[in-house]
Structure formats: structure tokens, C-alpha cells
Amino acid sequence: MQGILDENFCDLGKETKANLELVAQTPSSALGSVRKKPTADDCHKVFKVLQKYNIRYFFYIGGNDSAETTHIINEAAIKEGYALKCFHICKTIDNDLRENDHTPGFGSAAKFVAQAFMGDNLDNRALPGVKINVIMGRHAGFLTAAAALARQYPDDGPHLIYLPERPFSMTKFVNDVKAVYNKLGRCVIAVSEGISDKSGEAIASKFIKEVDSHGNVQLSGSGALGDLLSKQIKEKAKISRVRADTFGYLQRSFAGVASAVDQKEARAAGIAAVKFACGGQYDNGSTAIKRAPGSKYMTWIERTELRNVAKETRHMPDAWIAKSANDVTPAFIKYAAPIVGPLPQMGRLKAVKVAKK
Amino acid sequence: MQGILDENFCDLGKETKANLELVAQTPSSALGSVRKKPTADDCHKVFKVLQKYNIRYFFYIGGNDSAETTHIINEAAIKEGYALKCFHICKTIDNDLRENDHTPGFGSAAKFVAQAFMGDNLDNRALPGVKINVIMGRHAGFLTAAAALARQYPDDGPHLIYLPERPFSMTKFVNDVKAVYNKLGRCVIAVSEGISDKSGEAIASKFIKEVDSHGNVQLSGSGALGDLLSKQIKEKAKISRVRADTFGYLQRSFAGVASAVDQKEARAAGIAAVKFACGGQYDNGSTAIKRAPGSKYMTWIERTELRNVAKETRHMPDAWIAKSANDVTPAFIKYAAPIVGPLPQMGRLKAVKVAKK
Numbered sequence: 027m028q029g030i031l032d033e034n035f036c037d038l039g040k041e042t043k044a045n046l047e048l049v050a051q052t053p054s055s056a057l058g059s060v061r062k063k064p065t066a067d068d069c070h071k072v073f074k075v076l077q078k079y080n081i082r083y084f085f086y087i088g089g090n091d092s093a094e095t096t097h098i099i100n101e102a103a104i105k106e107g108y109a110l111k112c113f114h115i116c117k118t119i120d121n122d123l124r125e126n127d128h129t130p131g132f133g134s135a136a137k138f139v140a141q142a143f144m145g146d147n148l149d150n151r152a153l154p155g156v157k158i159n160v161i162m163g164r165h166a167g168f169l170t171a172a173a174a175l176a177r178q179y180p181d182d183g184p185h186l187i188y189l190p191e192r193p194f195s196m197t198k199f200v201n202d203v204k205a206v207y208n209k210l211g212r213c214v215i216a217v218s219e220g221i222s223d224k225s226g227e228a229i230a231s232k233f234i235k236e237v238d239s240h241g242n243v244q245l246s247g248s249g250a251l252g253d254l255l256s257k258q259i260k261e262k263a264k265i266s267r268v269r270a271d272t273f274g275y276l277q278r279s280f281a282g283v284a285s286a287v288d289q290k291e292a293r294a295a296g297i298a299a300v301k302f303a304c305g306g307q308y309d310n311g312s313t314a315i316k317r318a319p320g321s322k323y324m325t326w327i328e329r330t331e332l333r334n335v336a337k338e339t340r341h342m343p344d345a346w347i348a349k350s351a352n353d354v355t356p357a358f359i360k361y362a363a364p365i366v367g368p369l370p371q372m373g374r375l376k377a378v379k380v381a382k383k
Numbered sequence: 384m385q386g387i388l389d390e391n392f393c394d395l396g397k398e399t400k401a402n403l404e405l406v407a408q409t410p411s412s413a414l415g416s417v418r419k420k421p422t423a424d425d426c427h428k429v430f431k432v433l434q435k436y437n438i439r440y441f442f443y444i445g446g447n448d449s450a451e452t453t454h455i456i457n458e459a460a461i462k463e464g465y466a467l468k469c470f471h472i473c474k475t476i477d478n479d480l481r482e483n484d485h486t487p488g489f490g491s492a493a494k495f496v497a498q499a500f501m502g503d504n505l506d507n508r509a510l511p512g513v514k515i516n517v518i519m520g521r522h523a524g525f526l527t528a529a530a531a532l533a534r535q536y537p538d539d540g541p542h543l544i545y546l547p548e549r550p551f552s553m554t555k556f557v558n559d560v561k562a563v564y565n566k567l568g569r570c571v572i573a574v575s576e577g578i579s580d581k582s583g584e585a586i587a588s589k590f591i592k593e594v595d596s597h598g599n600v601q602l603s604g605s606g607a608l609g610d611l612l613s614k615q616i617k618e619k620a621k622i623s624r625v626r627a628d629t630f631g632y633l634q635r636s637f638a639g640v641a642s643a644v645d646q647k648e649a650r651a652a653g654i655a656a657v658k659f660a661c662g663g664q665y666d667n668g669s670t671a672i673k674r675a676p677g678s679k680y681m682t683w684i685e686r687t688e689l690r691n692v693a694k695e696t697r698h699m700p701d702a703w704i705a706k707s708a709n710d711v712t713p714a715f716i717k718y719a720a721p722i723v724g725p726l727p728q729m730g731r732l733k734a735v736k737v738a739k740k
Contacts, residue, residue, distance in 0.1 A: 035737035048730030054505030056732045061510070078740045145636030148411035153418070157632070248613075249606020249629055256605075271631035272606055275514070279502030282727040283639065370639040373405030375413045380392035383435045 027062045027095060030072050035079065050293060053134070053279045055087070064095055069102035076110065083111045083303055087296075089118030089129070093312055094336040100310045114312035114332055115299045117292065119278045122166035122339040125330045127317035130295055131278070133288030133365040135162075136172035138280045139216075142273060143176030144372055147183035147214050154212035155267030156203060156259050157183070160252045162277055164220040164228075167191050167342045169277065171354045172362055173216035178372055183214025190220035191342045192351040194229055199255070200262045202352050207265060219251060219272075229254070248272065285367045291315060291325060298327035323364035384419045384452060387429050392436065407650060410491070410636045412444070421452060426459035433467065440468050440660055444653075446475030446486070447696050450669055454689040457667045470656045471669035471689060474649065476635045479523035479696040482687045484674035487652055488635070490645030490722040492519075493529035495634045496573075500533030501729055503628075504540040504571050511569035512624030513560060513616050514540070517609045519634055521577040524548050524699045526634065528711045529719055530573035535729050540571025547577035548699045549708040551586055556612070557619045559709050564622060576608060576629075586611070605629065642724045648672060648682060655684035680721035 029035065036057075041049075049056045064072065076084075086096040093114040100112035116123050119135035139161060150157045161170040167189025174187060185206045188194060206213040222228045230251040252270025259268045295313045302308050311329040318324040346358035386392070393414075398406075406413045421429065433441075443453045450471040457469035473480050476492035496518060507514045518527040524546025531544060542563045545551060563570040579585045587608040609627025616625045652670045659665050668686040675681040703715035 033739050036732065036734040037737050038732070040735040041733055045730060045733060048728065049732055050730070051727070052505065052730040053502045055509040056505075056730070057509075059509040079737075141638040141640075142633050144638035145410045146632055148409065148413075148638075149632055149636035152412040152414075152416040248610050248627065250610070253605050253607070269632065270605065271633060272629065273633070274628035275503055275506050275626065276499050276628060276630070276633070279506040281498040281501035281505075281729060283498075370408070371405065372638060373402060373407070373409040373413070375393065375395070375406055376398055376402060377393040377414075378397040380394050380436070382390050 027064055027068065027072070028060045029058065030075050031068065033075055033078075050289065051284070053281055053284065057087075059088075061091075062095070063091070064098055064102075066102065069099060070106065072099065073103060073106055073108040073110070077108065082109060083113075085113050085115055085296075085299055085303070087115040087117050089120060090123055090335060090337055090339050092117075093123070093332060096310075096312070097332040097336040100332055111303045111308075112310040112332070113299045113303050114335065115295050116313050116315060116335070117295070119169060120163050120166050120339075121168035122163070122341070123314075123335050124338060124340045125312070125314040125334050126340070127315050127325065128168075128361075128365050129315065130288060130292035132168060133285035133291075133367070134283065135169055135277050136175065136362060137285045137288075137366045137369070138277045138283050139169055139172045139273065140175035140366060140369055141283060142277075143173045143184055143214070143216065144178070144370070146271075147176060148372065150183060150212050150214050153267075155269060156207060156213045156215070156256075156263075156265050158215045158217055158252050158255050158259075158268070158270040159184075160217050160219050160249075160270065160272040162273065163190065163218050165190055165339050165341065167218050167220075167347075168362075170216050170218040171342060171346065171358055172366065174354045174359060175362060175366055175369065179374060181210055183212075184216040185210065185213050186352045187216045187354055188218060188221050188352060189342055189347060190218045190222060191347060193224040194221040195224070196258055198351075200258060202350075203259055203265075204263045207263065215255075217251070217255065221251075285365065287323075287365055287367050295327055298329075302329045321360075384421055384425065384429070385417045386415065387432050388425065390432055390435075407646065408641070410638055410641065414444075416445075418448075419452070420448070421455055421459075423459065426456060427463065429456065430460060430463055430465040430467070434465065439466060440470075442470050442472055442653075442656055442660070444472040444474050446473075446477060447480055447692060447694055449474075450480070450689060451693040453667075453669070454693040457689055468660045468665075469667040469689070470660050471692065472652050472656045473670050473672060473692070474652070476526060477520050477523050477696075478525035479520070479698070480671075480692050481695060481697045482669070482671040482691050483697070484672050484682065485525075485722050486672065487645060487649035489525060490642035490648075490724070491640065492526055492634050493532065493719060494642045494645075494723045494726070495637050495640050496526055496529045496630065497532035497723060497726055498640060499630060499634075500530045500541055500571070500573065501535070501727070504533060505729065507540060507569050507571050510624075512626060513564060513570045513572070513613075513620075513622050515572045515574055515609050515612050515616075515625070515627040516541075517574050517576050517606075517627065517629040519630065520547065520575050522547055522696050522698065524575050524577075524704075525719075527573050527575040528699060528703065528715055529723065531711045531716060532719060532723055532726065536731060538567055540569075541573040542567065542570050543709045544573045544711055545575060545578050545709060546699055546704060547575045547579060548704060550581040551578040552581070553615055555708075557615060559707075560616055560622075561620045564620065572612075574608070574612065578608075642722065644680075644722055644724050652684055655686075659686045678717075
């Protein structure tokens with residue numbers, strides 16, 4: 027958006043193929059990013075700029091906010107009579123786009139979360155206590171749920187998983203942690219940054235008050251929620267060694283831990299958008315990753331209406347959340363594992379005990 | 384320590400070779416860990432237990448606190464007349480053991496930090512602002528310094544690096560950030576958790592007051608320092624988009640991002656300790672990784688006295704810290720790069736600008 031308004035264009039035709047391939051292996055957005063919901067005035071300016079350069083194709087990569095932007099631009103273009111093919115391309119680590127089985131970005135971020143929990147579980151096993159990890163995902167728990175992929179042995183963490191799809195009760199949380207701690211002598215916990223109480227108020231929003239132009243409260247980038255939960259466990263469960271980490275921006279940009287399936291599908295989504303736009307059949311739309319039912323992993327990309335993916339978010343289906351509201355179900359693991367791909371195998375000593383003398 | 388006191392022994396001879404190889408690829412301590420400085424009474428109990436099982440070799444893996452424990456046990460064994468060969472094996476992600484060029488654990492943790500900064504630099508480039516990352520290392524800045532390995536293009540972050548070896552001035556910090564931000568429109572910063580003011584008081588210790596039995600203030604596992612620094616930048620440099628992450632426990636345990644050199648040397652240190660202990664020449668000591676001067680990377684392991692590595696820590700040499708006190712020198716990069724090994728290459732669009740119409 028900002029790039030168009032500033033007439034800040036670059037010519038991707040001047041890139042070498044080798045460099046584009048390297049960029050495809052690189053995290054983050056090579057073209058930059060912006061948090062900007064276009065106003066009617068912005069739209070008018072956008073079309074004036076596009077007309078000057080005779081630009082007739084608009085591709086916008088991102089999540090539901092980006093889909094909303096694409097939808098706004100498309101509606102405004104029709105209203106103003108500016109011929110423009112408007113396509114949104116699915117991409118969000120939050121995995122919360124409707125119409126999509128999953129979205130590019132999620133598999134790689136989920137892989138980071140799983141590998142982080144694998145190591146952290148072992149760290150916690152070596153020096154026991156309670157460990158709380160706060161994970162991104164304001165309204166949808168997919169990325170937090172991915173922590174479950176870290177489990178390889180029956181007593182591996184995360185032992186508890188709290189998603190924004192279920193109301194968070196501090197009393198239940200403390201009791202859950204106590205129960206695990208009494209059983210295992212330790213407890214590793216995955217918590218979504220977006221956990222909210224029964225009234226819908228985010229537990230973290232009481233502490234951080236920064237709002238972006240889409241009206242989202244900024245929750246990442248601070249240890250406030252983890253610190254709050256640690257304090258509760260120390261005070262109410264009387265456990266002394268309690269630590270919290272907030273994964274923050276690392277989970278959406280870490281270099282060198284991408285899912286191969288994710289990379290492949292991200293590229294496929296871009297190709298599909300261009301085909302939809304150039305095929306003559308559609309003037310607008312969004313790419314949606316679909317998946318065959320059954321155990322064999324097979325995906326394809328369909329075109330969907332912009333209004334179907336814009337603004338509203340998708341949540342974890344009930345069938346993937348345990349009745350206890352503190353874990354995922356095996357159905358979620360079955361869903362997420364092929365998107366993330368192979369994970370490193372963690373070793374553990376048999377540690378055959380020597381009889382006491 | 385605790386395992387001996389509890390007579391909680393396991394027989395490593397019962398492990399399969401395949402399983403041991405898998406454990407060697409796995410982060411964290413497979414045998415567990417403890418923060419315990421043995422008292423005279425503990426030592427006496429330890430020898431009673433060891434005698435019962437006729438255990439005559441004591442290997443203790445860790446940093447300067449573990450070396451101190453080994454030193455205490457060794458001195459007490461001599462005093463009490465219990466024949467015991469006491470060896471400390473070097474290992475700490477902090478890299479702050481004296482006598483060692485570097486220590487097992489550092490290379491892998493440094494690799495994590497470098498890859499985290501590679502991605503985070505791109506995230507910050509895509510959506511500009513100020514980004515502060517708080518890194519482990521209470522008294523030594525080696526791991527924080529490793530963030531510099533992330534730089535591949537001239538304007539890549541981290542743009543500023545603050546080590547505990549130099550007194551931290553909030554005024555200078557704010558001015559440094561302003562200068563980078565005015566030049567690049569963004570700023571990525573690496574800060575050690577242990578940064579202290581001129582009087583030697585840790586900036587973070589004003590906020591967190593938990594002390595382990597070695598007398599170390601607990602600094603990790605909370606966003607307090609990052610939040611504090613963010614607030615200063617927002618208020619004093621008048622920059623609105625400021626974010627902070629605390630890498631926390633991830634950097635010392637992340638699965639799947641180990642340095643191959645580090646893994647090789649960790650194993651070599653263990654082998655060397657056993658050879659020293661069984662060679663008949665020494666009754667005690669520690670393993671120290673030595674390195675040939677010059678550009679060809681070559682290391683070997685020597686035995687050193689326990690008192691040489693116990694308790695006191697090693698710091699970043701002056702030659703590796705920039706005069707400006709907010710960066711490292713090329714000499715540090717030359718030092719650290721071969722220990723970390725190959726890093727993923729980040730792509731960047733040439734982004735040839737289209738002339739404005």
C-alpha cells in the first residue's frame with residue numbers, strides 16, 4: 027500500500043533467477059511490509075498512481091488483514107471504474123485464514139515452535155521446574171498447538187497447552203500445573219499470547235496498550251504475560267523454580283528452520299494467483315490451499331472470493347482441542363505433522379538404575 | 384552432586400552405541416543438571432556414598448561453577464584421604480571459562496543467536512522500527528557478540544551490540560539508537576542480559592531479585608530488561624515502533640541448530656578427560672580447548688589445574704570490543720566464525736527502482 031502511494035516501484039524482471047531462488051529460501055518479506063488499512067482517499071490515490079504506470083494487476087500477500095485490504099481495493103476499483111485485477115495470496119504464520127486448510131508461513135513457524143519445545147523440554151528435564159512459553163497467535167491457537175509436535179517420549183513436554191479458543195481461568199491453570207508437577211516433578215507449558223478470560227478480555231491486554239491501524243492490540247515483544255503467569259504459579263502453587271520465555275518475533279523469521287513443504291506451497295500459491303489473474307476467468311479472488319481427506323498428504327490451490335477470507339479469522343476446530351481445554355487432540359497432530367515435515371529426533375539415555383547398596 | 388547424595392546412579396555401560404550417538408546429537412544435559420555448591424558436610428556425605436560403591440573417578444561437566452564444585456570435591460577428598468580422581472570437563476554456552484579458547488556449547492548457542500538475528504534483521508527491514516534482543520551471558524559478552532555473525536550485507540543488523548564488559552549508559556544508548564535510526568530508518572540491537580551501569584549494578588537486577596546458591600542473580604526468563612530499554616527509546620528518542628525480545632532458554636537448548644565443530648569438540652573434551660584421568664599422570668584437572676594462532680582453524684585439548692578455571696570467569700578481550708563500546712571488531716568475527724561453522728545465506732532482492740513518472 028505504502029509503496030504504491032509513494033510511487034516506490036521496483037522491477038522484478040531485473041532480478042536474476044539465481045537471486046530469486048535465494049530469496050525464496052529466505053525468511054521474511056523481501057518486498058517489505060506495512061500495517062495499513064486503506065481509506066477511500068488512499069484508494070483514490072492508489073488508482074491515480076496505478077493509472078500513471080498502466081498497472082492492471084494487483085497481488086497482495088498476507089493474512090486476513092491483507093485480504094481485507096485487497097477486498098477494499100477491489101471494491102473501490104469497481105466503484106471508480108478502474109480496470110484492475112485484484113488478487114490476494116494466502117500467507118500467515120497464524121494459519122487463521124478461512125477457506126484454507128493451512129497457509130504458507132505456518133509450517134515453518136510451527137517447525138520453529140516444535141524444535142524450540144523439543145530443546146526446552148530437555149532443558150526442563152535436566153533442571154526441573156515449571157517452564158511457560160508464550161507463543162504468537164492473537165485469536166487462533168494453531169501455532170501454540172504446534173508445540174505438541176515436540177513430543178517424542180510419553181512424558182515429554184509441552185504437558186499443558188492453552189489456546190485462545192478456550193476461556194482462560196487462572197484457578198484452573200494453577201490446578202492443572204500443580205497436577206502435572208506433582209506427577210512428573212516438572213511442567214512445560216505452551217500458552218498463546220492471546221489467551222482471554224471468560225469476558226473475552228485478553229489476559230495480556232491489561233498490561234500492554236498499543237493498537238495498530240487494524241484495531242489489533244499489540245501483544246508480542248514483551249515478557250509481561252509470561253511474567254504474570256510465573257508469578258501466579260510461584261504464589262499459588264508454591265513452586266519455586268518457575269521460568270517464562272516469550273518466543274516473540276523469532277518464531278516468524280528464524281533463519282534456517284523452514285519447512286520444505288511450506289516453501290513448496292508458498293511458491294505454488296504465488297503461481298496459482300498469477301494463473302487465476304491471467305486466465306481470463308476471474309477479475310479478483312484469493313488463493314486457498316485445499317487438502318484431500320484421508321491420511322495421504324495431498325494439497326492443491328483453489329480460487330476463492332476475497333470476502334471469504336477478508337477480515338474474519340479461522341479458529342482451531344473443536345475436534346482438535348482436548349475436552350480438558352489444556353491440550354490438543356491426536357487429530358491435530360495428524361493435521362499438522364505433514365505441513366511441518368520431518369523433525370530432528372531427540373535422544374534420551376536408557377539410564378539403567380544401579381541398585382542401591 | 385544431588386545424584387550422588389541421593390545414591391541415584393545409572394549404568395552408562397548398559398547404553399547401546401546407537402542410543403549414545405543419538406544422545407550426542409541432542410541438546411541439553413542427558414544426565415540432568417543441578418545448581419548446588421557442595422558444603423563441607425555435603426563433601427563428607429559424597430565420599431561415604433562413593434566409597435560404598437568404590438567409585439574412584441569423578442567427572443563433572445559444566446562451566447566455572449561446576450569447575451568450582453570439582454575443585455571443592457577434589458580438595459575435600461585429599462583432606463579426607465579418599466582416593467578420587469577429580470576432573471572437570473569444559474562446557475558452557477557463556478564461553479567464559481578461563482584457559483579455554485572457547486567451550487563446548489558456545490558454538491551451537493552462537494549459531495542459534497546468529498540465525499535468530501539473520502531472520503530478525505529481515506523482519507525489521509520489512510517492517511522498520513527499533514528492535515532490541517536480549518541475550519544470555521551474565522558477565523561475559525561472547526554470546527551477545529555472536530549476533531554480529533548474522534551480518535551478510537553492509538546495512539544488516541545487529542547495528543548496535545552492548546556487552547557486559549563495558550559500562551552501560553542509558554544516555555549513550557539512546558543517542559546511539561537515534562544515530563542509526565536517522566541513517567537507516569531502523570535499528571536492530573543486541574544487548575547482553577548482564578549489562579551494568581558504571582557502579583557495576585546490573586540494569587536488569589533492579590527488576591528481578593532471585594539468587595541461586597552460587598550467589599548469581601537470576602536474569603533470564605523475563606522481558607523486564609527489554610521492556611525497560613524499549614520504554615527509554617520510545618520516550619527519549621521519540622520512535623514509535625520499538626519491540627524487544629528476550630531469547631531466554633531457547634538459545635541454550637534449541638533442537639536442530641547445532642554447530643558441527645561444537646559437537647565434535649564436545650566429544651573430544653570428554654575423551655580427553657577420560658584419557659587424563661586414566662593416564663596415571665594426573666589425579667585431577669580440567670580440560671581446556673586450545674587453538675593454534677593464525678588463520679587455519681586447529682584446536683586441541685590440554686589439561687589445566689582446577690583452580691585455573693574454577694569460580695572466576697573470562698571476559699571478552701579488549702581487542703574484540705569496538706572503541707565505541709557498541710560493537711565488536713573484525714577480530715571477534717575471525718575468532719567466532721569457525722566455531723559456529725557455515726550459516727544459511729540470506730537472499731535480498733536487487734529491487735531495481737522504476738523511474739518515477
